[in-house]
Structures are given as structure tokens and as C-alpha cells.
Amino acid sequence: MLRSAGLRPTRQRVSLAEILYSKGDRHISAELLHEEAVDADVPVSLATVYNTLHQFTEAGLLREVAIDGNKTYFDTNVSDHHHFFIEGENKVIDIPGEGVGIGRIPQAPDGMEVVRVDVIVRVRQKD
Known part of the structure; x- marks a missing residue:
């Protein structure tokens, strides 16, 4: 590898x-x-x-x-996906790539290209 x-x-x-x-x-x-x-x-x-x-x-x-x-x-999972971050536990959990829909991505500056969009959704236990 x-x-x-x-x-x-x-x-x-x-x-x-x-x-x-x-x-x-x-x-x-x-x-x-x-x-x-x-x-x-x-x-x-x-x-x-x-x-x-x-x-x-x-x-x-x-x-x-x-x-x-x-x-x-x-x-260690390098596939296209996003993440939940569980506050208070400092734990990260995968969200499948299709689990997040992104309506608009800004156009990259001149001479640049968008490589990847990373979404981190912060969650916590309900009171």
C-alpha cells in the first residue's frame, strides 16, 4: 500500500x-x-x-x-463523504456522500478549480 x-x-x-x-x-x-x-x-x-x-x-x-x-x-475512508461531529464526545461519524445535498457551490477564483467540498454537521445529545 x-x-x-x-x-x-x-x-x-x-x-x-x-x-x-x-x-x-x-x-x-x-x-x-x-x-x-x-x-x-x-x-x-x-x-x-x-x-x-x-x-x-x-x-x-x-x-x-x-x-x-x-x-x-x-x-481512513478516502471516498467521497461528509461527517457528523458529536460535540461533547469529540467523535466523528461518516455521512454517505449522497446524504448531503449542496444546492450551490461558489465559482472558484480565476485559474483555480473546486477539488472537494467537505461538510461537517455538528450534533449533540438532546437535553
């Missing part, structure tokens, strides 16, 4: 990929992946986890889901 994405399969990348993809589609923060790596006796720093997640994202192996300026998740 790493080679086909143009990434050299280093020991740390392979170990992190195994942790990421062994549980099916999921949304994970760098901190949680680091915690899972430490629990699995993978010697890796948080900085390396961040770098690896960004490399995987650039290679098309992950999607970055930015919730706030300070909260980012990485999604």
Missing part, C-alpha cells in the same frame, strides 16, 4: 499503517494514534506520528478532517 502510494515503507510507517488500517474505517487524531502506537510497543514520537499522518494524507491514503482550528482527525 505504501509503495503504491509512492511512500518508502519504513519500519515506523509500516507499524503506524498497521495500527491505522487494522480496525477498518476510522477517524483518529494524532494523539490517539500515538497512544495506540505506544501501547503496541512501537517506538515513535508524537512529531513522527504527525509527520506520517500528513505524508499519508498527501499520498491520498488518508483524508484530513479539520473540526476546529485546533482539532483535526484523520479518516
Whole structure:
């Protein structure tokens, strides 16, 4: 998988990929992946986890889901879809691509094209 994405399969990348993809589609923060790596006796720093997640994202192996300026998740499902963010639980759930209808998308500035539209619907438990 790493080679086909143009990434050299280093020991740390392979170990992190195994942790990421062994549980099916999921949304994970760098901190949680680091915690899972430490629990699995993978010697890796948080900085390396961040770098690896960004490399995987650039290679098309992950999607970055930015919730706030300070909260980012990485999604192993790179298909066209959107997300619910459950406030209070800090949990991200997929919405199928056809589950959201977008009426109008603004025209991109000259010389640019729209690559993707990401919708994040914030939800919380009813009182």
C-alpha cells in the first residue's frame, strides 16, 4: 500500500499503517494514534506520528478532517463523504456522500478549480 502510494515503507510507517488500517474505517487524531502506537510497543514520537499522518494524507491514503482550528482527525475512508461531529464526545461519524445535498457551490477564483467540498454537521445529545 505504501509503495503504491509512492511512500518508502519504513519500519515506523509500516507499524503506524498497521495500527491505522487494522480496525477498518476510522477517524483518529494524532494523539490517539500515538497512544495506540505506544501501547503496541512501537517506538515513535508524537512529531513522527504527525509527520506520517500528513505524508499519508498527501499520498491520498488518508483524508484530513479539520473540526476546529485546533482539532483535526484523520479518516481512513478516502471516498467521497461528509461527517457528523458529536460535540461533547469529540467523535466523528461518516455521512454517505449522497446524504448531503449542496444546492450551490461558489465559482472558484480565476485559474483555480473546486477539488472537494467537505461538510461537517455538528450534533449533540438532546437535553
